[in-house]
C-alpha cells in the first residue's frame with residue numbers, strides 16, 4: 062500500500078521557510094566579520110601596512126575619542142540635517158513639479174526639456190557653478206542635496222501619474238468624483254508605489270550627494286568634512302570611522318524607509334494575506 | 336419575425352428610469368482614420384425593464400454603454416434618461432465592467448464607500464449603507480479584504496455593490512460575468528435576478544451568453560457590426576423564475592443564435608463602401 066505522504070498542513074518542508082530570514086541575516090554578517098578579522102591581521106603585521114590599516118584597537122580608541130569630544134555626533138547631526146533639508150525641500154518640490162508636468166500638458170512642454178537637460182549633468186558637476194554663485198558656505202551644499210533629492214522624485218511622480226489606468230479614472234468619473242477627489246482617491250494612490258520608489262532613490266542620492274559635497278568643499282562640518290579633514294591630517298582612523306558611519310547610516314536610513322513605506326503599500330503585497 | 340422598428344413615442348412622465356436612445360451614431364478615430372462604430376442606433380427602454388444586448392465582438396456594444404453612462408459625449412443623436420439629455424456621468428446611472436475595476440489600493444469596504452463620496456451623508460449613515468450593500472451581495476465579513484485577496488466572483492460582487500449603492504435609475508452591465516467560471520456565473524445570474532426584484536431599477540446588460548440574456552432579460556437586442564446597429568429586438572415572454580431547460584427557452588435561444596450567425600461576413604472596408612453608397 063502507498064501511504065499518503067503528500068498533503069497535510071504542517072509538512073516538514075515548511076520549516077526551512079520559517080528559518081530563512083534569520084539564517085540570511087546571519088549570513089549577512091559573515092562577510093563583514095571576515096573582513097574585520099583580515100583587516101586586524103594586516104594591521105598587526107605592522108610595517109608598510111600600519112599606515113593604511115589601522116588596528117581594530119586603534120579604531121575603537123578613535124571612536125571613543127571622537128564620540129567623547131562630541132566631534133562625531135556633531136558631524137553626523139550636520140549631515141543628517143542636510144539630508145533632511147534636502148529631502149523635505151527637494152522632495153516636496155520634486156513631487157509638485159512631477160505632478161504638474163504629468164497633469165498639465167502646458168507645464169510638461171515648458172518644463173520638460175529644461176528638466177531633461179539639467180538631468181544630464183551629474184549632480185556634482187554643478188558644484189563649480191554653485192560655488193561661483195553662492196560661495197563655499199552651507200547654502201550651495203544644501204542646494205546640491207536638494208537637487209539630488211528632487212530629480213528622481215520629479216521623474217517617478219511624473220511616470221507614476223502618467224501610468225494611472227484610464228479604466229480606474231473612468232470609474233472615478235462614473236462615481237462623479239471632482240478633479241480634486243479624482244486626484245487624491247485615484248491618481249495619487251495609483252502612482253504611490255512609483256513615487257515611493259522615487260523617494261527611496263532620492264534618499265540614496267541625497268545621502269551620496271551630501272557626503273560628496275562635504276568632502277569636495279572640505280570646510281564646515283558634516284561626516285564628509287570630517288573624512289576630508291582626517292585625510293589631510295593623515296588620521297586614517299578618523300577617515301575610517303567616517304566611512305563606516307556613512308555606510309551604517311545609509312543602511313539604517315534605507316531600513317527605516319522600508320519600514321515606514323510598507324503600510325502604504327500593503328495592498329500591493331501579494332504575499333501578505335489576511 | 337420582421338425587423339423591429341424603434342418606436343418614437345414620448346416617454347411617460349413621472350415614471351423614472353426610462354432610457355431613450357435616439358438615432359445615435361459614433362465614430363472613433365484610430366491613428367487619424369475615422370472608424371464608424373455605431374450608426375443610427377435607436378432604442379427605448381422602459382422604467383424597470385431589463386434589456387440585454389448580444390452581438391458580435393467589436394460591434395460597438397461597450398461603446399454604446401460608455402455613451403449612456405456619460406463617459407463620452409462626442410456622438411451624434413441623443414440619449415435621454417427620463418427626458419433629460421445625458422451629457423456627463425451622474426449617480427443616477429451605474430455601471431459594472433467585465434473586469435471588476437475595483438481600486439487595488441482600497442479595501443472592499445473603501446471601494447464601495449468611495450461611491451458615496453459625492454453624497455451629503457454623515458459618516459455613520461455611509462457606514463450603514465456600505466454594510467447593507469455588502470450584505471446584499473453576500474460579502475459581509477470581507478470588508479477589510481483587498482481586491483487581490485478576492486476570487487473573481489467576489490470581486491465582481493463588490494463591483495456590483497459599488498454600482499448599486501446609490502440606487503441608480505439605470506444599471507449598465509458590460510459582460511459582468513464574462514470572466515467568471517460557469518458555476519459562479521449561474522450563481523451570480525440568479526443573484527442579479529433577485530437584486531433586480533428588490534432594486535426595481537432599469538437594467539441594460541451586454542453579454543456574449545445568449546442563455547444568460549434569455550434567463551434575465553425582458554427583451555434581447557441583437558446588434559450587428561460594421562458599423563454597429565440594431566438588427567432585431569426579441570421579446571422574451573417567459574415568466575420568472577425561468578426554466579433554462581424548457582423547450583420554448585431552447586427554441587428562442589436557437590433563433591437568436593441563428594440570427595447572430597447570419598451576420599454578414601463582410602470585412603469592415605467593404606462595409607464602409609456600402610455605407611457610403613447608402614448615404615448618397
Ligand SMILES: Nc1ncnc2c1ncn2[C@@H]1O[C@H](COP(=O)(O)OP(=O)(O)OP(=O)(O)O)[C@@H](O)[C@H]1O
Nearest residue numbers: 363364365370372391392393394395396397398399
Ligand atoms: N477608444 C477607442 N478608440 C478607437 N477605437 C475604439 C475605441 N474604443 C473602441 N474602439 C473601436 O470601436 C469598435 C467597437 O468597440 P467596442 O468595444 O464597443 O466593441 P464591443 O461590441 O464591446 O466588443 P466586445 O464584444 O469584444 O467587447 C472596435 O472596432 C474598436 O476597435
Ligand SMILES: [Mg+2]
Nearest residue numbers: 396397398509
Ligand atoms: Mg465590449
